[in-house]
Amino acid sequence: MTYRERIADWISGGALSRARAERNSFALLAVSKERSEARSFILGDKLRQIAAMETASANGTVRRMAKAAREALK
Numbered sequence: 001m002t003y004r005e006r007i008a009d010w011i012s013g014g015a016l017s018r019a020r021a022e023r024n025s026f027a028l029l030a031v032s033k034e035r036s037e038a039r040s041f042i043l044g045d046k047l048r049q050i051a052a053m054e055t056a057s058a059n060g061t062v063r064r065m066a067k068a069a070r071e072a073l074k
Contacts, residue, residue: 047073
């Protein structure tokens with residue numbers, strides 16, 4: 001913050017500091033939301049891949065794994 005901005009912040013009772021903090025928190029939330037959506041897409045894709053591994057001749061473990069993946073996708 002420049003000297004002039006600090007004086008304005010002091011005169012306004014910290015309004016400039018609060019506005020900057022709010023802007024930064026919104027920016028962090030936007031980045032966090034984008035990461036969360038990307039991760040959700042990747043996890044859903046991986047669950048679909050696991051569910052697709054079930055074949056007619058698959059053993060019990062693979063069938064249970066595929067069933068759990070399908071349930072997680074619901």
